[in-house]
Amino acid sequence: MPTILYESQHITLNTHENLLDGLERAGVEAPSSCSSGICHGCMAQALSGTVPPDAQRGLTDHQRRLNYFLTCQCYPEADLQFTLAGNLNARTAATLVDKRVLNQRVLRVRLQAEIDWRAGQHIILWRTPTRGRTYSLASTPEEGFLELHVRRRPDGLVSHWLEHQLGIGEQIQISPATGDTYYSPAMPGQPLLLVGTGTGLAPLSGILKQALNDGHHGEIFLYAAAGEPHQLYLCDELNALAEHHRDFHYYPVVHRNQNNLPNLLQGDLVDLIPRRHPKLRRFLVYLCGAPTMVEALQKYCFFNGAYMEDIFIKTFSPASKESPAA
Template identity: 30%
Template sequence: MTTFFFDGQAYDAKKGESVLDTIVRSGNPINYSCKKGACKTCLVQHVGGQLPVGAQRGLSVRLKTHKYLCACQCAPVEGLKLKAVMAQDLFMGARLLSRVLLTNNTMKLVVKLSEMMDCKPGQYLHIRRFDGLTRSYAIARVLEGNIIELHINRKYNGQFSGWLFNTASIGEKLLVQGPFGQCRYLNDYQQDKLIVIGHGAGIGAALGIVEQALAQGHVGEIYLYHGARNVAELYLNKHCLALMMAHQQLTYTACITGSGAIGSVDARCVQAQPSELAASQHPVKPNNRIFLCGEPAAVVKAQQQVFLAGFNVANIHVLPFEYKDLRVVSRG
């Protein structure tokens, strides 16, 4: 047994348990969701004792500075002291600047943060409204240091997306936490071949990653694919084609995944699954780097396809638009 303290109460951890495992087993309430260190729902604060190695892995500099760590990634050490974090300590203020309908079910949202945030396209934010309801959305663009563009899908019976589409007003006050996620462009990738795939509204983040790479002087080839069910969902088609014309190293392909006719949208529009097409067009090489953004089912399937095709798992970066309902009780 290893004894640690959380909010002044002693907990005895069994061998192999994380801090989160022990607290949950003891029947005490603590917020958590994914238990993988991705959603950052189970953040707690280190106040004493030895800080376990790896407990802050993947956290932003801001969170590390405040001594936050993920309870699900923290292996207890004897005498470790932690305390719960107040929600307001993890969020910063923001307000809604604009809403633009891109398709019947996709909206461009622009929010202004109350503080500067070091975030990149392909990462994601937790956004909370006035009543505490919170959802996670991907960053498509950073227009300025504290002005962020998001592409939002309308969910069937979705409380948060329905509110954004139908009720939220310009100037609406929000709370924002983040950024999270590793599906972003780094300077270390400058010589790599980038294969960037956006499924549905994932094209917003995918295009943002491409534009970030180009802005940072990327040297290698870039291949951008947009997977859409029909032609009407290719809402960034013209922009992507114009970007390709302006940059010789960029190749863009629109992929229709549904059974409807393509028509004469453009010669670069094909009927195919983007991940299958990308895997067939790009022989596996050490410097191939792939980014996958969009709905979870499509991203997970694409991740499996490119991995089985031989891509290095360390070079596969994923941003699935997972439903993250930040709650006390697990989603089973």
């Protein structure tokens, strides 16, 4: 049985228990958000011992060299001593500068903070020192603010607080922007396929804006899906962009269209994308939203011509109600 030390406190792990769960069971207020290896909010730093390689998956080379790892992905097999101090020190204060309800489901939040980011990456908003939620960035650095599309939840740890309690001008702690889902074409003429459900539109709209800002001159196809027409959002803004950029094509998609509203595609993205895009050779693909859709279309895109390294995905985490796409 390996010896696990959180600074100087002994932590005993149950069989198949990850370090984050073990810490919480031991009464340590350990920071976390997604519990699925996406947000990096549970980052710790090894002081001595051996870090399992899986606990460093998705970290930068620099972070690995400094022995950072993710407690929610860590199943130690050898002695390990670690600290959470770096996690807490890496946070930055952000100021709420605007919030607006976009529809029944989505709250748009804008923050200002001195951080570097790319549209499509994600940050964690910390409601308390140890409890945060992860949100994708819908704005480009050129816009000068961080824009988040927050899924409105009456019982949401962060979403309800953002909507009803945090005032304009008040501050919140955020973690640095992370994630590799951002605009990064090998060639500016590469066609882009952006597909999302719900607030998966947040990273996609940011990536779209960055591509247009950067003079992308390949075709761009954006499919944004919702259950019903009233759950769609940003339609006017996206239609306006499509009018001004002839290579940008915006397709709102709904499962149900009982009133037969015009200009909507109807159906399931998993069926619809293959019908409309039978060949995806050289496409750069971004898939954001429900895991079943993302996983199915990731396979489809790969088997129909897109290189795996050109397919970027971001899923809702089943472990968190407010995850990167939320």
